[in-house]
Amino acid sequence: MQRPSLSPVSAKAAPTGPRLRSTVPFLALALLLVPTLAWGQASIFTDGFEGGDAFGWHSAVDSNMPNCSCYFSGDCFSGEFCNYGPGSFGTEDICNWRDVKPNGVPGTGCSVIHVGAWGGPICDGLCQPSTAGSQLGSEPAELIARGIRLWGDAILLPALAGGGPIDPDLAAEVLALPFDKPSSAWELGRQVADLLVLTADIGIYDHFCHYEHGEPDDPSLFVDLSNDPCRARAGQLTVEALAAAYQQPGSAQSFIKELPETCGGWQNMFTLRCPAGPSALDCVRERIEDAAVFLSTPVSI
Numbered sequence: 001m002q003r004p005s006l007s008p009v010s011a012k013a014a015p016t017g018p019r020l021r022s023t024v025p026f027l028a029l030a031l032l033l034v035p036t037l038a039w040g041q042a043s044i045f046t047d048g049f050e051g052g053d054a055f056g057w058h059s060a061v062d063s064n065m066p067n068c069s070c071y072f073s074g075d076c077f078s079g080e081f082c083n084y085g086p087g088s089f090g091t092e093d094i095c096n097w098r099d100v101k102p103n104g105v106p107g108t109g110c111s112v113i114h115v116g117a118w119g120g121p122i123c124d125g126l127c128q129p130s131t132a133g134s135q136l137g138s139e140p141a142e143l144i145a146r147g148i149r150l151w152g153d154a155i156l157l158p159a160l161a162g163g164g165p166i167d168p169d170l171a172a173e174v175l176a177l178p179f180d181k182p183s184s185a186w187e188l189g190r191q192v193a194d195l196l197v198l199t200a201d202i203g204i205y206d207h208f209c210h211y212e213h214g215e216p217d218d219p220s221l222f223v224d225l226s227n228d229p230c231r232a233r234a235g236q237l238t239v240e241a242l243a244a245a246y247q248q249p250g251s252a253q254s255f256i257k258e259l260p261e262t263c264g265g266w267q268n269m270f271t272l273r274c275p276a277g278p279s280a281l282d283c284v285r286e287r288i289e290d291a292a293v294f295l296s297t298p299v300s301i
Contacts, residue, residue, distance in 0.1 A: 065094070065095050065096055066095050066096070066126060067095060067096050067123070068094075068095040068096060068123035068124060068125055068126055069095070069123060069125070069126055069127045070082035070123060070124075070125050070126065070127050071123055071124055071125070071190075071209075072190055072193070072194050072197075072205065073190070073191060073194040073291075074194050074197055074198075074205065074272070074273075075123075075127070076127035077127065078273055079129065079130075079290070080127040080128055080129055080130075081127070081128065081129070081130055081132075081134070081191070081290070081291065081294045082124075082125040082126070082127060082190070082194075083125050083126050083127070083128040083132050083133075083134055083294075083299060084124055084125040084134070084135060084183075084187060085125070085126070085135065085299060086135050086138075086298075086299045087135070094125065094126050095123075095125065095126040130290040130291065130293040130294040130297070131293060131297060132294075132297075132299065133294065133297030133298050133299040134187070134191075134294050134295060134297070134299050135181060135184065135187065135298075135299055136184055136187060136188060136191075136294075136295045136296075137294075137295065137296055137297040137298035137299060138180065138298045138299075139179050139180055139181075139184050140179075140180075141246075141247070141296070143177050143178070143179055144188065144246060144295055144296070145243050145246055145247055146174075146177065147174050147177055147179075147185060147188045147189075148188065148192055148239065148242055148243045148246060148295075149239060149243055150170050150171075150173055150174035150177075151170075151171075151174055151188060151189045151192040151193070152192055152196070152235075152236075152238075152239030152242075152243075153167065153170050153239075154166050154167040154170035154171045154174065155167075155192070155193060155196060155204060155207075155208065155223075155235075156196070156200070156225070156232075156235050156236065156239070157170070158222070158223075159200070159201070159222075159223040159224060159225040159226075159232070159235070160225055160226060160232055161226065162224055162226040163219075163222035163223060163224035163226070164222055165211070165217045165222070166207070166208070166211045171211075174188075174189070186212060188295070189208065189212065190208070190212075191291060191294070191295065192239065192242070193205070193207075193208040194291075195238050195242060195287070195288060195291060196235050196238060196239075197272065198238075198270055198272055198273055198274075198284065198287065199231070199234040199235055199237075199238045199269070199270065199284060200223075200225065200231050200232070200234055200235030200238065201223045201225065201231060201235075202272065203221065203223045204223055206221050207221045207222065207223055229262060230262050230263035230264075230265070230266075230269075231263075231269075233258075233259070233262040233263070234259055234262070234263060234269065237255045237256060237258060237259060238284075238288065240255050241254075241255035241256055241285070241288045242288050242291060242292060245288055245289050245291075245292035246292040246295055246296055249289070249292065249293070250289065252285050252288045252289050252292070253285050256281055256284055256285045256288070257281070259281060259284075260281070266280060266281065267280050268280070270283060270284050273287060274287075
């Protein structure tokens with residue numbers, strides 16, 4: 001039976017690629033950061049400091065760069081996005097990623113109990129306005145547009161069916177897209193998940209984080225929207241609006257204006273980032289449009 005789709009993308013499976021991180025202990029680094037906690041992951045980095053190489057950790061810090069302030073864009077203040085720099089979150093070319101967040105809320109982002117104990121908040125990027133751009137702005141536009149829809153389906157289809165793991169076939173397909181940088185698919189997934197947290201369900205933060213880190217499926221993190229047609233439709237419209245705004249700036253409104261038809265309480269739906277009241281829809285539209293600018297503008301530092 002053919003898989004239903006929220007958006008016009010192929011559901012063809014692709015070989016599953018390696019996850020960016022895996023879980024192994026890092027006791028030496030934990031003592032450097034937070035003595036009472038242990039790190040829970042291995043690194044995609046190559047300088048050795050996550051493996052307990054204290055010298056590498058100290059020498060990697062650049063006093064001329066700011067401390068990283070985010071993992072997800074949701075860690076940032078309103079109007080900003082998590083910028084990982086032109087080298088992606090696999091490098092240290094925009095900020096000192098291992099320091100505790102000066103912005104957002106320490107302990108949020110991917111520092112969740114479901115992944116295990118950490119030596120401090122994991123911050124890969126710097127909170128910046130959308131016009132600062134992202135490494136995704138240098139990727140082929142057709143891949144970004146396709147990736148937005150694939151990640152949206154991969155996250156939402158299981159939720160619409162009553163909850164389950166992120167769709168493995170759709171996720172494998174987006175991870176197999178020929179981006180210039182291997183981490184671009186994951187970075188795009190973080191940005192799509194961040195918007196769905198605002199409009200569909202806050203549990204998507206932990207759900208996507210858990211998946212990105214290669215953890216075993218955890219039913220306690222599954223998002224169930226099967227009995228919430230309002231949030232389900234809001235998630236669908238968010239993905240459609242982001243893909244449209246990415247391809248044609250200013251087009252998100254045609255999707256977002258549909259929300260009141262399904263959601264009677266729309267004025268109070270988006271208080272994670274938007275004030276309650278009649279301006280709520282404009283706030284959501286602006287966030288989606290800003291995200292499209294962020295994804296389409298090449299980063300420059």
